[in-house]
Amino acid sequence: MGRFDRFLNCHCSRCRKATGTAHSCEVIVKASAFRWFRGETSVARFDLPQAKSFATAVCKRCGSPMPHIARSGREAIIHAGAFDNPLGATPDRHVHWGSRADWYCHGEGLAVEE
Secondary structure: OOOOOEEEEEOOHHHHHHHOOOOEEEEEEEHHHOOOOOOHHHEEEEEOOOOOOOEEEEEOOOOOEOOEEOOOOOEEEEEHHHOOOOOOOOOOEEEOHHHOOOOOOOOOOOOOOO
């Protein structure tokens, strides 16, 4: 897939609640391929105790979602909306599709407002 190991839309209920949207949109890279340039000390992380792997991270200054290393230590999870520049890629899969919101739609045919 190029720069990313995976690029996905996660429809699980935890991601919906964490983002306040129909799904999270995340790029996944090997943890060894991720590094902070600055701002790491401004990150607050929350690991959901009853979940095997769910975690969230936010900026303590502005509340924006931030990247984090998965609990396994193998992957870094980065919200696609956090990138400043075009990604040159699109999501390659939906995960937890069976638990998607009943109101979710792909957007085809919706009115567009600028």
